[in-house]
Amino acid sequence: MPKQQFWLLKSEPESFSIDDLKQAKQQTTCWDGVRNYQARNYMRSMNVGDLAFFYHSNAAPPAIVGIVEIVRTAYPDHTQFDSSHHHFDPKSKMEAPAWDMVDVKFVEKFAAPLSLEMLRDIAALKDMELLRRGSRLSVQPVTAAQWKTIIKLANKK
DNA sequence: GCCAACGTTGGC
DNA sequence: GCCAACGTTGGC
Numbered sequence: 001m002p003k004q005q006f007w008l009l010k011s012e013p014e015s016f017s018i019d020d021l022k023q024a025k026q027q028t029t030c031w032d033g034v035r036n037y038q039a040r041n042y043m044r045s046m047n048v049g050d051l052a053f054f055y056h057s058n059a060a061p062p063a064i065v066g067i068v069e070i071v072r073t074a075y076p077d078h079t080q081f082d083s084s085h086h087h088f089d090p091k092s093k094m095e096a097p098a099w100d101m102v103d104v105k106f107v108e109k110f111a112a113p114l115s116l117e118m119l120r121d122i123a124a125l126k127d128m129e130l131l132r133r134g135s136r137l138s139v140q141p142v143t144a145a146q147w148k149t150i151i152k153l154a155n156k157k
Numbered sequence: 158g159c160c161a162a163c164g165t166t167g168g169c
Numbered sequence: 170g171c172c173a174a175c176g177t178t179g180g181c
Contacts, residue, residue: 012179036164058179116180134162136178 006142007042007052008130009068009104018054018065018109027106032077033087035099039139043102044074052104053142053150055130056113063113064150072103110154124149 009031011017021029034040050070056063076097080089092098119125129140142150 010179038164062180134179136163138178 001049002047005045005047005050006144006147007046007050007070008055008064008140008142009052010055010057010138010140012058013056014058017056018106021054021068021104021106022109024106028071028103030072030077030101030103032079032101034077034101034139035087035089036138039137040074040098040100042139042141043100046070046073046102048073051107051147057138061113061115061117063115064110064119064154065113066109067107068104069107070102071105074100074102077101112154114150114153118153119150122149122153 013019016029021027031043034043048070052068052070053064054066054068056065077087077099079085079087080092080097080099081094082088083090087099089098116130119128120131125131125146128142128146129135129137
Protein backbone atom coordinates (compact mmCIF):
# COMPACT_ATOMS: atom_id res chain seq x y z
CA MET A 1 0.00 0.00 0.00
CA PRO A 2 1.50 3.34 -1.01
CA LYS A 3 1.45 6.06 1.56
CA GLN A 4 -1.67 8.19 1.43
CA GLN A 5 -1.17 11.64 -0.06
CA PHE A 6 -3.30 14.75 0.03
CA TRP A 7 -4.22 17.10 -2.80
CA LEU A 8 -6.34 20.03 -3.81
CA LEU A 9 -8.37 20.13 -7.02
CA LYS A 10 -9.78 23.34 -8.45
CA SER A 11 -12.97 23.57 -10.42
CA GLU A 12 -15.17 26.43 -11.43
CA PRO A 13 -18.57 25.61 -9.93
CA GLU A 14 -20.24 27.02 -13.02
CA SER A 15 -18.70 24.25 -15.10
CA PHE A 16 -18.52 21.52 -12.44
CA SER A 17 -19.37 21.95 -8.77
CA ILE A 18 -19.20 19.65 -5.78
CA ASP A 19 -22.99 19.34 -6.03
CA ASP A 20 -22.58 18.12 -9.59
CA LEU A 21 -20.20 15.47 -8.30
CA LYS A 22 -22.57 14.50 -5.51
CA GLN A 23 -25.33 13.98 -8.06
CA ALA A 24 -23.15 12.19 -10.59
CA LYS A 25 -23.56 8.50 -11.32
CA GLN A 26 -21.90 6.64 -8.45
CA GLN A 27 -20.84 10.09 -7.23
CA THR A 28 -17.76 9.64 -9.39
CA THR A 29 -16.31 11.57 -12.31
CA CYS A 30 -13.20 11.68 -14.47
CA TRP A 31 -11.20 14.81 -13.79
CA ASP A 32 -10.60 15.85 -17.40
CA GLY A 33 -9.35 19.06 -18.91
CA VAL A 34 -6.09 19.54 -17.05
CA ARG A 35 -3.73 21.13 -19.58
CA ASN A 36 -0.76 22.11 -17.46
CA TYR A 37 2.30 19.89 -17.19
CA GLN A 38 2.94 20.43 -13.52
CA ALA A 39 -0.68 19.69 -12.67
CA ARG A 40 -0.58 16.62 -14.91
CA ASN A 41 2.55 15.35 -13.19
CA TYR A 42 0.88 15.69 -9.82
CA MET A 43 -2.05 13.67 -11.11
CA ARG A 44 0.33 11.00 -12.32
CA SER A 45 1.72 10.64 -8.82
CA MET A 46 -1.70 10.11 -7.25
CA ASN A 47 -2.66 6.73 -5.80
CA VAL A 48 -6.05 5.16 -5.23
CA GLY A 49 -7.12 6.12 -1.72
CA ASP A 50 -5.50 9.56 -1.79
CA LEU A 51 -7.81 12.34 -0.64
CA ALA A 52 -8.24 15.78 -2.14
CA PHE A 53 -9.98 18.99 -1.24
CA PHE A 54 -12.53 20.21 -3.77
CA TYR A 55 -11.97 23.92 -4.35
CA HIS A 56 -14.40 26.27 -6.09
CA SER A 57 -12.46 28.83 -8.11
CA ASN A 58 -14.05 31.86 -9.75
CA ALA A 59 -16.80 31.51 -7.21
CA ALA A 60 -18.40 33.78 -4.66
CA PRO A 61 -16.61 33.26 -2.45
CA PRO A 62 -13.72 31.15 -3.72
CA ALA A 63 -13.55 28.34 -1.16
CA ILE A 64 -12.71 24.77 -0.23
CA VAL A 65 -16.09 23.08 -0.23
CA GLY A 66 -15.46 19.42 0.50
CA ILE A 67 -13.45 16.25 0.04
CA VAL A 68 -13.06 13.72 -2.75
CA GLU A 69 -11.16 10.46 -3.01
CA ILE A 70 -8.95 9.32 -5.87
CA VAL A 71 -10.52 6.07 -7.13
CA ARG A 72 -8.55 5.55 -10.34
CA THR A 73 -4.95 6.48 -11.10
CA ALA A 74 -3.90 8.53 -14.13
CA TYR A 75 -4.99 7.43 -17.62
CA PRO A 76 -5.27 9.29 -20.91
CA ASP A 77 -7.78 12.15 -21.00
CA HIS A 78 -10.00 11.29 -23.99
CA THR A 79 -10.99 14.92 -24.55
CA GLN A 80 -7.54 15.71 -25.94
CA PHE A 81 -8.37 13.69 -29.06
CA ASP A 82 -11.86 15.09 -29.60
CA SER A 83 -11.66 17.92 -32.14
CA SER A 84 -15.11 19.14 -31.18
CA HIS A 85 -14.12 19.42 -27.55
CA HIS A 86 -13.06 22.61 -25.85
CA HIS A 87 -9.96 20.87 -24.48
CA PHE A 88 -8.89 19.33 -27.81
CA ASP A 89 -5.12 19.28 -28.27
CA PRO A 90 -4.16 18.81 -31.94
CA LYS A 91 -0.54 18.13 -31.00
CA SER A 92 -1.29 15.17 -28.79
CA LYS A 93 -0.86 11.77 -30.43
CA MET A 94 -2.88 8.65 -29.69
CA GLU A 95 0.26 6.57 -29.21
CA ALA A 96 1.72 9.12 -26.80
CA PRO A 97 -1.10 10.99 -25.06
CA ALA A 98 0.07 14.28 -23.58
CA TRP A 99 -2.70 14.63 -21.02
CA ASP A 100 -4.02 12.39 -18.30
CA MET A 101 -6.92 12.41 -15.91
CA VAL A 102 -7.85 10.55 -12.74
CA ASP A 103 -11.25 9.47 -11.40
CA VAL A 104 -12.52 11.03 -8.21
CA LYS A 105 -15.40 10.09 -5.94
CA PHE A 106 -17.45 12.31 -3.67
CA VAL A 107 -16.63 11.87 0.02
CA GLU A 108 -18.02 14.87 1.84
CA LYS A 109 -19.39 18.36 1.37
CA PHE A 110 -18.51 20.67 4.22
CA ALA A 111 -21.40 22.15 6.20
CA ALA A 112 -19.94 25.56 5.42
CA PRO A 113 -17.38 26.43 2.72
CA LEU A 114 -13.93 27.45 3.93
CA SER A 115 -13.35 30.66 2.05
CA LEU A 116 -10.00 31.69 0.66
CA GLU A 117 -10.22 34.87 2.71
CA MET A 118 -10.66 32.90 5.91
CA LEU A 119 -7.88 30.46 5.09
CA ARG A 120 -5.47 33.35 4.59
CA ASP A 121 -5.85 34.18 8.26
CA ILE A 122 -4.66 30.77 9.46
CA ALA A 123 -0.98 30.90 10.42
CA ALA A 124 -0.50 27.14 9.97
CA LEU A 125 -1.48 27.47 6.30
CA LYS A 126 0.76 30.34 5.32
CA ASP A 127 2.90 28.14 3.04
CA MET A 128 -0.01 26.53 1.26
CA GLU A 129 0.25 26.59 -2.53
CA LEU A 130 -3.34 27.78 -2.79
CA LEU A 131 -2.54 30.91 -0.80
CA ARG A 132 0.58 31.81 -2.74
CA ARG A 133 0.24 35.08 -4.58
CA GLY A 134 -0.59 34.43 -8.20
CA SER A 135 -1.04 30.71 -7.68
CA ARG A 136 -2.90 29.21 -10.61
CA LEU A 137 -2.07 25.54 -10.38
CA SER A 138 -5.32 23.55 -10.65
CA VAL A 139 -3.90 20.38 -9.09
CA GLN A 140 -1.81 20.93 -5.97
CA PRO A 141 -0.24 18.85 -3.23
CA VAL A 142 -1.35 19.49 0.35
CA THR A 143 0.84 18.48 3.28
CA ALA A 144 -0.48 16.17 6.00
CA ALA A 145 -0.24 19.03 8.50
CA GLN A 146 -2.17 21.40 6.24
CA TRP A 147 -4.75 18.71 5.63
CA LYS A 148 -5.28 18.18 9.33
CA THR A 149 -5.55 21.90 10.00
CA ILE A 150 -8.21 22.35 7.34
CA ILE A 151 -10.22 19.32 8.44
CA LYS A 152 -10.32 20.76 11.94
CA LEU A 153 -11.60 24.06 10.60
CA ALA A 154 -14.29 22.28 8.62
CA ASN A 155 -15.47 20.35 11.67
CA LYS A 156 -15.50 23.36 13.92
CA LYS A 157 -18.13 25.16 11.92
C1' DG B 158 -14.65 44.27 -15.94
C1' DC B 159 -9.87 44.88 -14.44
C1' DC B 160 -5.53 43.30 -14.06
C1' DA B 161 -1.49 40.66 -11.93
C1' DA B 162 0.70 36.44 -12.43
C1' DC B 163 2.01 32.96 -15.05
C1' DG B 164 2.56 29.52 -19.07
C1' DT B 165 3.13 29.07 -23.95
C1' DT B 166 4.33 30.39 -28.53
C1' DG B 167 7.17 31.83 -32.08
C1' DG B 168 10.47 35.13 -34.28
C1' DC B 169 15.10 35.91 -34.25
C1' DG C 170 18.26 30.05 -26.12
C1' DC C 171 16.28 34.67 -25.41
C1' DC C 172 12.38 37.24 -24.82
C1' DA C 173 8.23 39.89 -26.39
C1' DA C 174 3.63 38.98 -27.41
C1' DC C 175 -0.21 36.70 -26.33
C1' DG C 176 -3.69 33.81 -23.93
C1' DT C 177 -5.45 32.09 -19.60
C1' DT C 178 -6.40 31.89 -14.70
C1' DG C 179 -8.66 33.58 -11.08
C1' DG C 180 -9.00 37.04 -7.19
C1' DC C 181 -11.03 41.23 -6.51
